[in-house]
Each structure stands twice: as C-alpha cells, then as structure tokens.
Amino acid sequence: MTGGRARLTFLGTGTSQGVPIIGCKCEVCRSKDERDKRFRASAFVEYEGLSILVDAGPDFRMQMLRLGISHLDAILLTHNHKDHTGGLDDVRSLNYVDRRAAEIYCERNVLEDLIREYPYVFKFPKYPGAPEWMLHVIDERPFILRKDTADKELVWVHDIGYHYRLPDGSLIPTARSLDDMIDEAPKAVAADVSLQSAKGAWAPCASRPIRENVRPGALPPAANDGELSSGLSEPDDRFETAEPSATEVTIIPIRGLHDKLPVLGFRFGDIAYITDMSTLPESEFAKLEGLKHLTLNTVGYNRHHSHFSLQETLDLADRIRAEHTWLTHLSHSFPVHEVFDKELERMCSEQHIHSIVRPAYDGLVIE
Numbered sequence: 001m002t003g004g005r006a007r008l009t010f011l012g013t014g015t016s017q018g019v020p021i022i023g024c025k026c027e028v029c030r031s032k033d034e035r036d037k038r039f040r041a042s043a044f045v046e047y048e049g050l051s052i053l054v055d056a057g058p059d060f061r062m063q064m065l066r067l068g069i070s071h072l073d074a075i076l077l078t079h080n081h082k083d084h085t086g087g088l089d090d091v092r093s094l095n096y097v098d099r100r101a102a103e104i105y106c107e108r109n110v111l112e113d114l115i116r117e118y119p120y121v122f123k124f125p126k127y128p129g130a131p132e133w134m135l136h137v138i139d140e141r142p143f144i145l146r147k148d149t150a151d152k153e154l155v156w157v158h159d160i161g162y163h164y165r166l167p168d169g170s171l172i173p174t175a176r177s178l179d180d181m182i183d184e185a186p187k188a189v190a191a192d193v194s195l196q197s198a199k200g201a202w203a204p205c206a207s208r209p210i211r212e213n214v215r216p217g218a219l220p221p222a223a224n225d226g227e228l229s230s231g232l233s234e235p236d237d238r239f240e241t242a243e244p245s246a247t248e249v250t251i252i253p254i255r256g257l258h259d260k261l262p263v264l265g266f267r268f269g270d271i272a273y274i275t276d277m278s279t280l281p282e283s284e285f286a287k288l289e290g291l292k293h294l295t296l297n298t299v300g301y302n303r304h305h306s307h308f309s310l311q312e313t314l315d316l317a318d319r320i321r322a323e324h325t326w327l328t329h330l331s332h333s334f335p336v337h338e339v340f341d342k343e344l345e346r347m348c349s350e351q352h353i354h355s356i357v358r359p360a361y362d363g364l365v366i367e
C-alpha cells in the first residue's frame with residue numbers, strides 16, 4: 001500500500017566527511033553538543049511494518065549499533081558515492097542474523113559500480129563471510145517493496161546468478177560474465193501509481209511486474225538438475241503457487257541530479273527523503289505534494305556544484321510546502337546546531353517560507 005504512516009529516524013545528517021571533520025579545530029567540530037556530531041547521511045524508515053534503510057555509508061555499522069537495528073527488509077541506495085555505499089560490506093552481520101541476503105534496491109548505474117567496487121562479493125568461489133546481497137534494479141518509477149516472510153531456511157548468496165546456496169549448504173555455481181550479471185539483475189516490481197485528487201496524493205492501482213524477481217534459491221534441490229550452468233532459473237510452479245505471506249508497500253522514487261549524476265530520493269507515505277541533489281526537475285514536483293515532512297540536502301550557504309545552497313533549500317521548501325522541511329548532509333560551514341536552528345527560524349519568518357525549515361540531527365525521529 002502507499003499513503004500509509006511512516007516514521008523516519010535520521011541515522012546520519014553530515015556531509016561526506018561527517019562532522020566533526022578529522023583534524024578540524026573549528027567551533028562546530030569542537031562542539032560538545034551531540035547534535036553537532038553528524039554521521040554520514042542515512043535514514044531508517046519504518047513503513048507499514050517494513051524496516052527500510054536509505055543509504056549505507058561508512059558509518060553504517062555504528063548507525064545500526066546506536067539504534068539497535070538487527071533487521072532490514074530493504075536497503076535503498078540514492079546513488080553510488082562512498083559516503084552512501086561505503087558501509088555495504090558490513091551488511092554481512094545482518095546476513096548472519098537474517099540468514100538471507102541483504103535486499104538492495106538501486107539504479108542500474110549504481111549496480112554496475114558496485115560490481116566493480118566490491119568484486120569479492122560477486123566472486124566464485126566466494127570467500128567465506130563475504131557479504132550476501134540481493135540487488136534489485138529500480139529507476140524513478142514507483143515500485144513495490146515486499147516483506148517476504150517465506151521459508152527462511154533458504155539462504156541467498158546473492159541474486160544475480162553467480163551462485164547460490166541450497167538448504168544443504170552447497171553452492172551452485174553458474175558461469176557468468178559481469179555483463180550478464182548486470183543485464184540479468186532482477187528489476188523491482190513496478191507499481192502503477194496515478195495522481196489522484198486535487199491535492200495530488202499518490203494512490204496505488206493494480207501492480208504490474210516489469211520483470212519478476214528471479215529466485216533460484218527458492219527451488220527445491222531436486223528441481224535443480226540440469227540447471228547448474230544455465231544461469232538464473234525462473235521460479236517453478238511449486239514455488240509460485242505457494243502463497244507467501246507478505247506485506248507490501250509502494251515506494252515513490254524522486255529523480256534528481258547531483259551535479260550531472262542522476263540520483264534518487266524516496267517518498268514513503270507523507271514523508272519524502274531527498275539528499276545529494278543540486279537539481280530537482282520540474283517533473284518531480286507532483287510527487288512531492290501533500291507532504292508532512294520533507295528532507296532536503298545542503299552543505300553550505302554558497303552555491304555548490306552538487307548540492308543545494310541554503311537559499312535554494314528555502315526556495316524549494318517554500319514551493320513544495322511540506323509542513324516541515326528538515327535539512328541534512330550538513331557541513332561545518334554552518335554554525336553550531338543551536339545557532340543554526342535559530343538562524344533558520346529567523347530566515348523562514350523574514351522570507352515568509354511556507355514550511356517550518358529546521359536542521360535535522362542524528363537521532364531525530366519524524367512521523
């Protein structure tokens with residue numbers, strides 16, 4: 001479903017180097033206020049019973065520990081810069097707890113980068129303990145996330161066909177090139193979402209698969225005879241007819257540009273999370289109507305090649321008119337949190353901004 005109630009916890013609200021910055025002696029970096037200690041940008045979203053992480057940067061491990069998170073239904077990646085993907089090795093801890101691969105949703109160009117940057121994850125034979133990922137390709141179209149509560153005895157190694165592990169613990173190799181892996185990565189199931197009502201609320205229509213996820217690990221071992229070198233196998237009837245008990249939600253991606261790099265933001269019900277954008281195309285504003293909470297990125301007062309300036313975020317907040325707009329990806333160019341908070345309050349009042357714009361901080365919860 002979509003339009004449901006979401007709760008978002010900011011796990012990190014700092015720029016790519018975090019705050020404090022190593023070696024910096026500025027007032028912000030020396031501040032004793034916990035709100036001035038900013039991990040790399042990331043958010044934890046609880047939405048209709050699903051636990052969703054947006055981005056897994058270098059602080060991923062500490063972010064999970066700090067909040068006591070031991071399960072994720074999905075990891076959504078906004079783009080492939082290291083402050084957003086540098087912690088993906090550490091998802092292996094969750095692999096052990098969940099006994100399944102981490103479900104990662106990203107754009108095709110991000111998938112290509114991950115294959116290049118984490119080659120050991122895709123290697124066969126796999127080094128024991130390497131992370132297990134299931135990668136789904138998404139784009140700016142709405143898609144459906146499912147909480148799959150089906151048989152947990154089946155352990156994914158990863159989904160794009162390099163090999164997989166059967167319930168007896170054996171690995172099934174498939175000879176595949178990197179190009180094949182990229183071509184055949186399953187796409188997320190698209191949701192038909194139409195704009196309804198004058199307020200522009202997004203509502204789901206019947207879902208339609210772009211291409212069903214391929215689930216080799218779901219096949220019983222006996223069904224795999226002759227499949228060992230044929231690559232990905234379509235799920236057979238025995239699996240398909242078994243009704244998995246699943247919860248599903250519709251996620252609405254928001255297309256933006258980070259300098260020239262295409263990136264995605266995400267809308268969960270009445271909360272939208274946008275980071276690392278410097279351009280928000282006209283086509284995307286309809287996806288941002290009727291929000292209670294909006295998150296926007298800014299790294300400083302001045303125009304920046306890949307991030308909104310502070311004034312640009314205020315102008316966007318005024319146009320989008322979410323009840324609250326929270327700023328993230330903050331750097332030490334802004335004053336300490338307490339001062340910055342008051343400064344934003346004053347600017348909003350002076351400019352008659354139609355949203356309450358405030359700096360986010362690590363640990364802040366919005367719902």
Ligand SMILES: [Zn+2]
Pocket residue numbers: 015016041081083084276329
């Ligand atoms: Zn970033």
Ligand SMILES: [Zn+2]
Pocket residue numbers: 020021024025026027028029030332
């Ligand atoms: Zn500093």
